[in-house]
Amino acid sequence: MSSSNSSLPRVRFAPSPTGYLHVGGARTALFNWLFARHYGGTFVLRIEDTDLERSTATMVEGILHGLRWLGLDWDEGPYHQTQRMDMYRENAAKLVASGHAYYCFCSREELERRRAAATAQGRPPRYEGLCRNISREEGARRRAAGEAAAVRFAVPTSGTTFFDDAVFGRVEFANTELEDFVLLRSDSGPTYHLSVVTDDVDMRITHIIRGADHISNTPKQVLLYQALGARLPVFAHVPLILGPDKTRLSKRHGATSVIAYRDEGIVPEAFRNFLALLGWTPPEAASGEAATEILGDQELIRRFDLDGISHSNAVFDRAKLDWFNTEYIRAYPAEKLLPLIQEEWNKAGLEPAHSDRDWLLATINLLKPRARSLKDFATSFRALFTDTFQPDPAAVEKFLHDERVRQLLVELGERYAASEDSFTEAETEKLLRDFAAEKEMKAGALINGARVVLTGQGVAPSLFAVMTALGKERTVARLKATQELAARALTPEI
RNA sequence: GGCGCUAUCGUCUAGGGGUUAGGACGGAAGAUUCUCAAUCUUCAAACACGGGUUCGAUUCCCGUUAGCGCUACCA
Numbered sequence: 001m002s003s004s005n006s007s008l009p010r011v012r013f014a015p016s017p018t019g020y021l022h023v024g025g026a027r028t029a030l031f032n033w034l035f036a037r038h039y040g041g042t043f044v045l046r047i048e049d050t051d052l053e054r055s056t057a058t059m060v061e062g063i064l065h066g067l068r069w070l071g072l073d074w075d076e077g078p079y080h081q082t083q084r085m086d087m088y089r090e091n092a093a094k095l096v097a098s099g100h101a102y103y104c105f106c107s108r109e110e111l112e113r114r115r116a117a118a119t120a121q122g123r124p125p126r127y128e129g130l131c132r133n134i135s136r137e138e139g140a141r142r143r144a145a146g147e148a149a150a151v152r153f154a155v156p157t158s159g160t161t162f163f164d165d166a167v168f169g170r171v172e173f174a175n176t177e178l179e180d181f182v183l184l185r186s187d188s189g190p191t192y193h194l195s196v197v198t199d200d201v202d203m204r205i206t207h208i209i210r211g212a213d214h215i216s217n218t219p220k221q222v223l224l225y226q227a228l229g230a231r232l233p234v235f236a237h238v239p240l241i242l243g244p245d246k247t248r249l250s251k252r253h254g255a256t257s258v259i260a261y262r263d264e265g266i267v268p269e270a271f272r273n274f275l276a277l278l279g280w281t282p283p284e285a286a287s288g289e290a291a292t293e294i295l296g297d298q299e300l301i302r303r304f305d306l307d308g309i310s311h312s313n314a315v316f317d318r319a320k321l322d323w324f325n326t327e328y329i330r331a332y333p334a335e336k337l338l339p340l341i342q343e344e345w346n347k348a349g350l351e352p353a354h355s356d357r358d359w360l361l362a363t364i365n366l367l368k369p370r371a372r373s374l375k376d377f378a379t380s381f382r383a384l385f386t387d388t389f390q391p392d393p394a395a396v397e398k399f400l401h402d403e404r405v406r407q408l409l410v411e412l413g414e415r416y417a418a419s420e421d422s423f424t425e426a427e428t429e430k431l432l433r434d435f436a437a438e439k440e441m442k443a444g445a446l447i448n449g450a451r452v453v454l455t456g457q458g459v460a461p462s463l464f465a466v467m468t469a470l471g472k473e474r475t476v477a478r479l480k481a482t483q484e485l486a487a488r489a490l491t492p493e494i
Numbered sequence: 495g496g497c498g499c500u501a502u503c504g505u506c507u508a509g510g511g512g513u514u515a516g517g518a519c520g521g522a523a524g525a526u527u528c529u530c531a532a533u534c535u536u537c538a539a540a541c542a543c544g545g546g547u548u549c550g551a552u553u554c555c556c557g558u559u560a561g562c563g564c565u566a567c568c569a
Contacts, residue, residue, distance in 0.1 A: 186567060277507085312500050312562090313563090314505090369531095457529085
């Protein structure tokens, strides 16, 4: 727990609760978590809620929920910046006192006007340091007189600021490109730069792993560290995740909320695996060894390091996510799947007709090799678990359009009912094939038809496995009701 | 516009001064036959462009182009 060992890394995930936990944020959190776990360090969670207008408690809950679903547990926090306001003000005052910052009395309107004018004249719309020359004494006097003032950082007017990024290498900015950014707003609330740096220093964060959209912010923060006399952390900027059209991932591209993927039946471990490989390559792949991409938590943690992170943005590939999901569902033991599937049943209002646990597990095992999502157990596999299901009209059309097939299926149901044979895969198959031969009907036609009758679907596991899973009684009942099922499917509803 | 970052199959990527440029997802074809979204086999698919440097550039350098990011008293 407590680590007085200062060589262990301390990282943080610092979301702003102005929205749910989105895919990009989730990956940033994952990389931080993986890094902390790999080195036995500490993963801190900090809520950056200084934007009072846009931050909500609901979003905080949503973010925590998303992280928990993903299985990313934090060691410290969640800290809330709104509860640390005094520290930011103290630091701002300290910076003013040391001459690194100054009071700015410009109104928003004036700033706006100047920006517009600058843009119109083709000049960069940068704050030009109007208030920089106001003496500390005069500043204090005007503030005492009740004039509103923001605190701005006095960026050096020459030279460069650089940092060595663990992903991108040395990144350098001319100081003249940096404007005198605001530290404290005129309402005395901190801005992002002040609060992050204050907190990262105070929380002794050693590695800042965050989105590459922060690269341009970094020199300002470097300047702040220096002005505060604090030691620089290692910066590791992670390239962004894009939509299929290569623009930044947004609602336009469908689900961006992590929780939406849970709702779509994605297994958290699959999502983690997928996300980890978006922008990061494990070392054995880098050394050319052919390796599986299916990497569980322990494998991910063991391999993860900053030097495997790519430099370029990555497109979110839904098809690959689905592939990971099928792989995980297939590999999971039924015991592990059952509670997850039960959630899907609850959501779908499905009450399994059979509550016997062994039967449920066996049936899940029968189905899981062809599941693509947890939802499949409540949708296309529904008929295996309950008697109330809607047949797929396309499947009915394809395999039950022939009246003779339908009649024979009803008759087949009677045969099964009358049979004394044990209701096993081998026996049920033998009976069906003998029956088909007797009627001079291709067994395949009856098998495909029976599948639709029993499952409502054109695609399902082996028919005889389905029969034995369903049991004799339900198999017989459904076969006998073939005509009703066909009528139900072929009658346009509503 | 300015500044910054990036550029290998459709996608995620490996590689690296001389290679049949490798893997995964997706796609196509075939096998199988009891459906396929399963399984097996096979195939197609990439070094953005232009200059250098070099005996030799996909690789190193410069430029162009394109994409993305930042450019707030948001974070």
